[in-house]
Structures are given as C-alpha cells and as structure tokens.
Amino acid sequence: xxxxxxxxVEHVAxxxxxxxxxxxxxxxxxxxxxxxxxxxxxxxxxxTGVEPTTHALKLTNCFxxxxxxxxxxxxxxxxxxxxxxxxxxxxxxxx
Amino acid sequence: MxxxxxxxxxxxxxxxxxxEVSAVEVTRxxxxxxxxxxxxxxxxxxxxxxxxxxxxxxxxxxxxxxxTAPLTGIPLGIKDVICTKGVPTTCASRMLEGxxxxxxxxxxxRLNGQHAVILGKLxxxxxxxxxxxxxxxxxxxxxxxxxxxxxxxxxxGSAASVAARTCAGSFGSDTxxxxxxPASHCGVVGIKPxxxxxxxxxxxxxxSSLDQIGPIARDVTDCAILLEAASGYDPKDSTSVNKxxxxxxxxxxxGLKGLRIGVPEEYFIPGMDPEVEEAIRNGVSTLKEQGAEIxxxxxxxxEFAVATYYxxxxxxxxxxxxxxxxxxxxxxxxxxxxxxxxxxxxxxxGFGPEVKRRIMVGTYCLSAGYYDAYYKKASKVRTLxxxxxxxxxxxxxxxxxxxxxxxxFELGEKKxxxxxxxxxxxxxxxxxxxxxxxxxxxxxxxxxxLPIGMQLMAxxxxxxxxxxxxxxxxxxxxxxGDWPEI
Numbered sequence: 001x002x003x004x005x006x007x008x009v010e011h012v013a014x015x016x017x018x019x020x021x022x023x024x025x026x027x028x029x030x031x032x033x034x035x036x037x038x039x040x041x042x043x044x045x046x047x048t049g050v051e052p053t054t055h056a057l058k059l060t061n062c063f064x065x066x067x068x069x070x071x072x073x074x075x076x077x078x079x080x081x082x083x084x085x086x087x088x089x090x091x092x093x094x095x
Numbered sequence: 096m097x098x099x100x101x102x103x104x105x106x107x108x109x110x111x112x113x114x115e116v117s118a119v120e121v122t123r124x125x126x127x128x129x130x131x132x133x134x135x136x137x138x139x140x141x142x143x144x145x146x147x148x149x150x151x152x153x154x155x156x157x158x159x160x161x162x163t164a165p166l167t168g169i170p171l172g173i174k175d176v177i178c179t180k181g182v183p184t185t186c187a188s189r190m191l192e193g194x195x196x197x198x199x200x201x202x203x204x205r206l207n208g209q210h211a212v213i214l215g216k217l218x219x220x221x222x223x224x225x226x227x228x229x230x231x232x233x234x235x236x237x238x239x240x241x242x243x244x245x246x247x248x249x250x251x252g253s254a255a256s257v258a259a260r261t262c263a264g265s266f267g268s269d270t271x272x273x274x275x276x277p278a279s280h281c282g283v284v285g286i287k288p289x290x291x292x293x294x295x296x297x298x299x300x301x302x303s304s305l306d307q308i309g310p311i312a313r314d315v316t317d318c319a320i321l322l323e324a325a326s327g328y329d330p331k332d333s334t335s336v337n338k339x340x341x342x343x344x345x346x347x348x349x350g351l352k353g354l355r356i357g358v359p360e361e362y363f364i365p366g367m368d369p370e371v372e373e374a375i376r377n378g379v380s381t382l383k384e385q386g387a388e389i390x391x392x393x394x395x396x397x398e399f400a401v402a403t404y405y406x407x408x409x410x411x412x413x414x415x416x417x418x419x420x421x422x423x424x425x426x427x428x429x430x431x432x433x434x435x436x437x438x439x440x441x442x443x444x445g446f447g448p449e450v451k452r453r454i455m456v457g458t459y460c461l462s463a464g465y466y467d468a469y470y471k472k473a474s475k476v477r478t479l480x481x482x483x484x485x486x487x488x489x490x491x492x493x494x495x496x497x498x499x500x501x502x503x504f505e506l507g508e509k510k511x512x513x514x515x516x517x518x519x520x521x522x523x524x525x526x527x528x529x530x531x532x533x534x535x536x537x538x539x540x541x542x543x544x545l546p547i548g549m550q551l552m553a554x555x556x557x558x559x560x561x562x563x564x565x566x567x568x569x570x571x572x573x574x575x576g577d578w579p580e581i
Contacts, residue, residue: 004459016413016458017420017438018451028455034514035456039402042472045479052474053481055304055334056290056530057555062333076197080424089422092434 004032099124100260101578104169104317107263111158111168118158118168121263122151122212125170129214129261132581137236138246138256140175141183142215154210164209165320171206172262174253175216176223177308178297179203182213186299187231188221190445191425200297201329202266202308209324214262217252221447222416223273223301225249226519229510230449237506238280239579240545244503247277253311254281259581264312264321268298270305271404272498272523275535278311279498279548282537282575284318284565285311289556290530291336293322294329302411303334305404305527315536315566319343322558338556346559347566351385356564357392357491362522367500374539374547375497381571382495382564390491394483399476400525405517406460406473407528412450413457419445452513481529484554493564494552497522498535502545522550532558536565537575546575 228251250267278285
C-alpha cells in the first residue's frame, strides 16, 4: 500500500479538527506509516464475496412507541457547559 | 477474623448476612486501605469517601429491614469511563476534566438498586485506548505484584484495585481486551460478556460495535455474582439483548464431564513467553484431568485480527469522539477567533497523543478514496474471524488460550512504540470482533512472581460454560500465590 505523505497527514488532521506542530506531523507521519503498513496485511486475504460485518449480533431495528417521557431538565443538561446563557449553549458567532 | 479487605464478596456476604460485620465497618476498612496503599498503586482517580459511608449506612438499614440483594453493602470501584451521577467522570482525559454527569449509567442504577457501596472512580488509559494505563492523562497505575510494572489496560485501575484489595470488586470495559489483559497481569478474574449482555447506556463510547462492560473480581464466584447483577435488557441501549439472565452462580459447580475444550494452534506463537505457554498447557492438562475432552482446533484468521481491529476501532472512535468540541460539556480551549478554531484548539489541547493518533488513523481509513480499502475490507475480514469461531464452536464448547503473550511488562517499556503496544492485544481482540464472551482466570505465576491468566471463550451468551470451566480450574489449581503485600 502507498505510503502516506506529510501533506495527507495535514489534510486528515484538518478533517479531524486537530492541529499539530511540524515536529508532531513528522513523527505522526512515521507512526501512521508503521500502522498503515501493518494493517495493509489485510490485502493478503481474498475477501471476494464475503459479506461485511458491522455488528457482532444480528439485531433488528429497535423501536419504541412515540410517547412523551421524562427528560433531563434544561438546567441539568446545561450544567457542564463551558459557556451558557439562559437556556442555551454559547458558541462563537458563525455568520 | 481475617482482615476484612482480604475477603471475597461471597465471604463478605455471609458475614454481613449473619450480622458479624456491618457495611459501615467494611466500607471504613476499605477507605482506610485506600488511604494506606493507593499512593503506591494509584488506581483511583476519585475516592468518594463521604458518599460511600452514606451508602454503607443505607445498606445497613436495608439489611436490618430484611431487604438484602447479593451486592448490598459490598464496596466496589468503577472505571472512570462509566457515568456516575454527581461524581466526576473523566475517562482519564483532560477533555473531560471536571465533567460531572447529570445522569447515571444503567450499570450504576442496577448497583444502586442493590445498595452496593461505590468507593470511587478508577484510572484507565485515556478514553480506554491503551494496554498499560500509561495513557491516562493524570498518572500511570502500578501493578500491585511489582510496582515497576504496568497493571495492563485499559481497565488498569479496575484490575489493580481488586488485587491491591482497595475494593472488593470492580467494573471495567473491554473493547479489545481491556478487562481480560489487566485481569491477567494483576492475577484477578475478569470477564468480557457477550456483546449486548450488559447495557452500555452511560458507558462513554470508544468503539460502539466492540465496547462491553464487565466485572473484575478476586475469584470466579465473585465475578459471576457481579456479572449477574450487571446483566439484563435495557431499553435505553438499543444493542442490549432481551434475553433472560441465567444464574451464573448456579452453574459454577457443575462438573466438566462431557465438555469439549478446544485449544487453538494459532494462539501459541513464536515469540511468546515460554512461561506463559507452560502455564496455559498446564492449565489445559488440569482441565483434562477434571474430565474435559481436549481437542486441537484452528482459528485460521487469527493473524489478521489486530490489523482488522486497528481499522474498525479507530474508525468508530474517530466518529464517536467528534462529540468533544468544547460546546456542550468538558474542556474548551481559550484564545480562539472563530468556531472552527475553537474546535481545533479544544480538541488538540484536550486529547492526549494516543487518542489523537487513533482519531487520525480512523479519519484516514474512513476518508474519501480509502473507505473500501480499509474499513470495508476490515469489516469483511471481521466476518471471516467470526466464522472461525462459529466453526470452532461446532466442534467444542469452550476455547482455552493465553490472554497475553507475556506477563506484565515494565512501565515505559512500550510507551514510545504504538505498534508494539497494539500487538500486546493479539489474543484478546478476536473475541471483541466476534462479540463472544471470554474470561481471564489466573492459571500460573512466573519465576519473577508475575501472574499469568488463561483465557476461556465460548459462543454468544454461553457465559455459564465459561464460569463452570473457570471455576473448576480455580478450584483445582488453588491460589496462584498470596495477595501482594504492597
């Protein structure tokens, strides 16, 4: 499998909403290459026609009646907010 | 009377029921023990002394009025990945430092319903990512059998506290071996139940298709008592399974006659510690002497399990951990100019190196152009690994194997080599991919005095078989050694 380049690591960091220093990008590129080379081992296996497993047990959808139940009071739901105002979370201006 | 903290849950139960001790006395003994030795072990992130004493008094009142459940008045520790209402729950991460859940995990509701006593929250690898508890953002935990060594991980605090007798039993979580590997390294008993057996509601998510809560205890009987208390259907967890919970304690004393135990060739690899191999072979012979039929089996895709896991688990983690954005709870960085910068600064400062590494691997594997090559491929290999187990369980009732290729390694030994650290989970990962139950039970001790655990696996919802075999092994082998002094 092709090696991951520093520019790709930077792109993936952007997707993951993470920032790294140049030194971190360098060591991360090496580490990711080690890990990706190792997981590239799966290419050895022919998996044509094998169904993918996304869930260990064959469960069907789990439905419940659409009934009003108890929910967390607004004040408690907001109790861990880094910044709040009244009944809302405060975030930086977007538009 | 023996020191209260050295007693098993089942012995404590008898003493409590016969009014020979009170829950308050037992709880006080544990809090004193924590005060005395936890500075050396560092298993606890939070000790909830006042709440524990209050819960102990309530437990005594309930017992006085004749309302006694199996865990009434029993002091337990909880891995800090499980939400406890009103008590800090950090996942050993700066990201959740100061987070106080406004609700209880279903596990906590079940334990409170039995009037168990909660002593505090236990250390772990950050967000349960790691095999040594060195990835805790706060401090590493030490192995009670040798303080220079790791207790295993990610539920290192949960296993170390049970071995150090700073709790009577504990709960951890297991995504790729995080209950079994530390249990093996600390000489205690830990089970990862079938996926769906124990509700995950309130368990902070790492990899949702693999995560499962399970107990760690001093012996097999205690482990069975704890799992019975934790198990059952929960409408709040759509993956929990609506299936009756059998009496695990009731199944312990059945003999092994007619039981077929498979030994997989692929779990005895070059490079594994000869003492581990010897302990496991010796344990298997013991089971044979007890009447089990031993057969050789193959799990041909074992060598692909770690690679499969290190695609699926980081992929799920990268998605699960996107919720940590500095908006709703937890840490928020300062000095940002806009929303995007608030996200990136918060996440970059709040997560530790291993968590970021896995988010990066997961994001890459799911990104455009790579999804088929990595995630889809891994999901297909997961099917092949699951089929291996299905084929094996057509021939045997239970599989016996090592838990880890070596006993506990030294603190710092693998910290700078992520891939080497990943490979220490080589024997525990396949079980999570297949969703089957598996226990680690002590079966020997190395020349250096380090515990070695045997892994016993069975088909979905066959925990009774596992407990029966583990109980027989424990009974026949006897204790692997006295609990470490500390």
